[in-house]
Structures are given as structure tokens and as C-alpha cells.
Amino acid sequence: MSEWKALQEWGAALQPPTASPVGLRNRVLAGVAGSDVTVRRPLTLPRWGWRLGLAGSLAAAVTVGVLAVQVLSVGDRAPVSQASAAQVLEQAARHAGSRTAVTVRGDQFIYVASITTALSRPEGAGSASGAVVEAKRRQVWLSADGTRDGLLRVRDKDGAGVRDMVLPGCSGGLEKHSKGGEEVSVPCKPTANYVRDLPSDPQAMLQYLKQRGGDTKNPPDQDAFSAAANLIREGYLPPKSLAVVFDALATLPSVQVVGDVTDEAGRTGVAVAITEVQGTRTELIFDRKSFAFLGDRSVLVRDQDGLPAGQVMSAAAVLSVAVVDQAGQTS
Amino acid sequence: MVTLARPASDAAVIEVSLRDAERFGVLYDRYADQLYRYAYRRVGPAHAEDVVAETFLAAFRRRHTYDLARPDARAWLFGIVTREIARWRRTEEARYRAMSRAGTDPASDGLADRVAAVVAAQASWRALADAVRRLAPADRDVLLLIAWGELSYEEVAETLRIKVGTVRSRLHRSRRKVRAALGENNPTNVEVDDE
Numbered sequence A: 001m002s003e004w005k006a007l008q009e010w011g012a013a014l015q016p017p018t019a020s021p022v023g024l025r026n027r028v029l030a031g032v033a034g035s036d037v038t039v040r041r042p043l044t045l046p047r048w049g050w051r052l053g054l055a056g057s058l059a060a061a062v063t064v065g066v067l068a069v070q071v072l073s074v075g076d077r078a079p080v081s082q083a084s085a086a087q088v089l090e091q092a093a094r095h096a097g098s099r100t101a102v103t104v105r106g107d108q109f110i111y112v113a114s115i116t117t118a119l120s121r122p123e124g125a126g127s128a129s130g131a132v133v134e135a136k137r138r139q140v141w142l143s144a145d146g147t148r149d150g151l152l153r154v155r156d157k158d159g160a161g162v163r164d165m166v167l168p169g170c171s172g173g174l175e176k177h178s179k180g181g182e183e184v185s186v187p188c189k190p191t192a193n194y195v196r197d198l199p200s201d202p203q204a205m206l207q208y209l210k211q212r213g214g215d216t217k218n219p220p221d222q223d224a225f226s227a228a229a230n231l232i233r234e235g236y237l238p239p240k241s242l243a244v245v246f247d248a249l250a251t252l253p254s255v256q257v258v259g260d261v262t263d264e265a266g267r268t269g270v271a272v273a274i275t276e277v278q279g280t281r282t283e284l285i286f287d288r289k290s291f292a293f294l295g296d297r298s299v300l301v302r303d304q305d306g307l308p309a310g311q312v313m314s315a316a317a318v319l320s321v322a323v324v325d326q327a328g329q330t331s
Numbered sequence B: 001m002v003t004l005a006r007p008a009s010d011a012a013v014i015e016v017s018l019r020d021a022e023r024f025g026v027l028y029d030r031y032a033d034q035l036y037r038y039a040y041r042r043v044g045p046a047h048a049e050d051v052v053a054e055t056f057l058a059a060f061r062r063r064h065t066y067d068l069a070r071p072d073a074r075a076w077l078f079g080i081v082t083r084e085i086a087r088w089r090r091t092e093e094a095r096y097r098a099m100s101r102a103g104t105d106p107a108s109d110g111l112a113d114r115v116a117a118v119v120a121a122q123a124s125w126r127a128l129a130d131a132v133r134r135l136a137p138a139d140r141d142v143l144l145l146i147a148w149g150e151l152s153y154e155e156v157a158e159t160l161r162i163k164v165g166t167v168r169s170r171l172h173r174s175r176r177k178v179r180a181a182l183g184e185n186n187p188t189n190v191e192v193d194d195e
Helices: A003-013 A022-035 A085-097 A202-212 A220-233 A239-250 B010-019 B021-043 B048-061 B074-086 B089-102 B109-134 B137-147 B153-160 B164-185
Strands: A063-065 A109-120 A132-143 A150-156 A163-167 A174-179 A182-187 A256-262 A268-275 A280-287 A293-300 A312-324
Touching (some): A003 B109, A003 B137, A085 A239, A085 A256, A085 A268, A085 A280, A132 A163, A202 A220, A202 A239, A220 A239, A220 A293, A256 A280, B010 B021, B021 B048, B021 B089, B021 B137, B109 B164, B137 B153, B137 B164
Antiparallel strands (some): A109 A312, A132 A150, A150 A163, A256 A268, A268 A280, A280 A293
């Protein structure tokens, strides 16, 4: 046997039993998001079954505490435990549609406060066994028309360790990035964080969501659901548009109800969810009574990478949404 | 959302990822498996994930410096993984040492199943592990990038930023050493045919 053939056979015997683990991908993409200070938009990576826990929701006045959301009378609806996903989403649409629209000027900011968690591994931990769930308090200010510098402020759940990141706006076709302490300008096109011209009809909305889901090999329903989650999770949509998003999701047969979930703020709710081919389930959580959007979670549906089925990979609970004039302003 | 034309080059993906970090995932999907396979064989199951994660994160941080004139990022990524593996040199060498004694990597699940079928080969694996451990790190990189990473000479030159002639001479030297080690181990089975 030649030494070359021997080397190759030995190499074949040393091969890993599987392809690169899904958890590794999540870890890398989480790290990418965490190390990237140049993001304009909140990073969301649903097509890989992962996202930096973000959340977005309704807003009616300048500052809206979701916890204080009023109970909307919805008549003699079926109990949540028996409700179908379509029913939950229809109620969510009714709730959304009942809110008063807030006027948002292009030069303003959408402010969203949330509690987020993400699964991470301490530096150097080689296996999933070292994974820990980290909860953060997160505040984000997103330029409505995308031309101004936004701000992301993350701190530990106990309030310590404040970290600010500028989210560069695209002004005059250029956005400024800080690179090794130096400022560089990169050509850009502004990306509005407040989207006004969404389709007003559920079928058209569904087409839009499928398209927006991107050029993936995922099932189109999964892409549409991911795109919808991205749209609503950390931001503010005109109430009518939000209602149409929920109406569009209500037409997807693969969306299911998950009863009795507790979000990161300790609120219980009902969730509608889609199971992704990557082995995770993305849940949109609604208040049981008002059907206000509370937040979202991503949960493993099968044992994977040393983590058990049911493990929450990331979650976000929206605490408040507001429209403000300056980044850093909370009301 | 930035839309990529379907078969976008790696360079185009990296360029887009400068503005849209999400897109970096495309590069991950293209190369994760081969980098993982390569790292797994060199540093073992306990550290392969760390090496690959650090490789992609380093690549992401350095994506501003990527030469966009090079459409294919494979050599660039293998260069980064090579530097990451270098940080685990003691681990890697300890692993070869263990294998040269045991014939198998005790920590590797995948190997156990296949051991029975290839018991005969184990003597040569022990010799190989010992020989590879003794190689100079720079020679080992060349040898394994070609034998296990399946890179061409030109790609190795680009990966390690050395001349193709240097690739050839390092490969020649390391193959000679490995061959000699195999010969010592199994004198009845000496073949010195270059393929």
C-alpha cells in the first residue's frame, strides 16, 4: 500500500460520523450577529432556524406597555385550548386592527424594549453540554426611514454591563462604519424600518412574505412564516398591515397552535407556530385574552447536537414599543 | 433585502455580507462541512466545533479585507482554519500520540464502528499517527491540506501564502517521512510507488 493511500484511508477512518452539526451553525451565526456592529437592521436569521432574539409588536400611543394591554371583547370564541391556529390568528388580526394608527415621520425612531434570551456557549466549551441560556435586556431605536443612525443597547438582565452599538443609517448614499477605531464610509441604500406600503390583502401579503423569505430551499410556508416573524418581531407596523400579516398566516395549513407558553417576561400566552425543517419550531406568542402579540420563541423539536427536544434556543418578550424623536429616548 | 443572483461567487456573497451580515450564512453553508471534516480529523471531536466556529467568526471579522477579485473563498477559509488549528497544536499532537499507541482515537465515536473491518490497517495507522506527529508543522499542513482537505497545489500555495514550488518540496519531504515510517512498521509491505 502506498503511503498516500494509507493516509487517505486513515483520514477516512477519522472522519466525523455526521456533517457539521446544526448547533454549530447556530453558534456561528449568533456569533456573527453578536460581533457585527455594522448592522443597520436587527439581525434576524430565520432561514437557518436561528435568530438573535428580537421582538416587535403593536404600538398605539407614544409608549405602550404590552402588559397593560386592554382586554378586547371577542365574543363567544372557542377556548384557546381548542382553538385552531387560524382562529388565534384571526383574533390577533382583530386585536391589531382595532388599534389606533400612530403617525410615524421618516425622521423618527421606532423604539422597542424587550427581554431576549439566547443559547450560547462559553468560550472554549467544545460540546453542547456547556450551553447556557443568557437573558438580556434589549432596547433598540430604529430609524424610521433608515437614513439616521439607530442605536442598540443591550444589558444584562440585572441591568449591569451596558453595551451600546450604533446602527449606521444610510445618509446621502453612504453609511459610516467604525473599523479598527477609524471611520469608513460604505455606499448604501437606505432600508426603512417603518414600512408603509405593505399589501392590504391577505393573499397578496402571503405572496409578499414568501418572496421576502428569500431564495432558500425551505418550504415556502416556512419562509413566509419566518418573513412574517421578522416583520413584526422588533418594530412597528401600521395596525392594518399587522392585521393583514396575521390574516395571511391564518391561511397557512402548516401553522399550528401551541398552548400555554410562558414568555421571557413570565407572561403566559398561546402561541401559533411552524415547525421548520431544521428541527426547530418558531412560535409567535399572543396574550390569552387580548390576543396582543407578546413575543416569540424558537424551540428544538428533536434531540439535536446534545440538546434535548423542547430546549428553547432563543426567545424575546416585547415590553414596550414607542415612536420617538431621538435615538436613546424612551418616551 | 438584498437579493443575490443564484450562483453568486463567494466574493459576491462576502461583498453583500458587508452590508447585510445575514448573507454570511451563505458562505457558512457552502464551506462548513468540508472545514468541519478537515478540522475534526486534525483536532478531534472535542475541538472541531470550536475550530470551525472560530474560523468563521474570524473570517466574518476580516471580511472587509477579503480580496474581492478572487471569486472562490475556499483557500482563504482554509488559510484561516489552518491558523486556528495551529493554536491547538499540542492537542493535535497529543491526539496523534494517543493514536500511535492505541491505533484508534478513543474519543471518536465514528471510528469504533469501522474498526472491526479494518483491523489489519491499524498497524499502519499507528505508524502514520506517529509519523504525522513528528512532521514539522508547516510540512504537516501541506500534507494534510492535500491528502485530507483535497486542495490542489495551487490552492495550498494560496492558502499558506507560499510558492507552489515550496508546496511541492514540503509535500515531497513529508511523504518521504511518512513512507519511511510505514516501511519501518511493516517491512513486508513496502511499496514506494508514487501514484
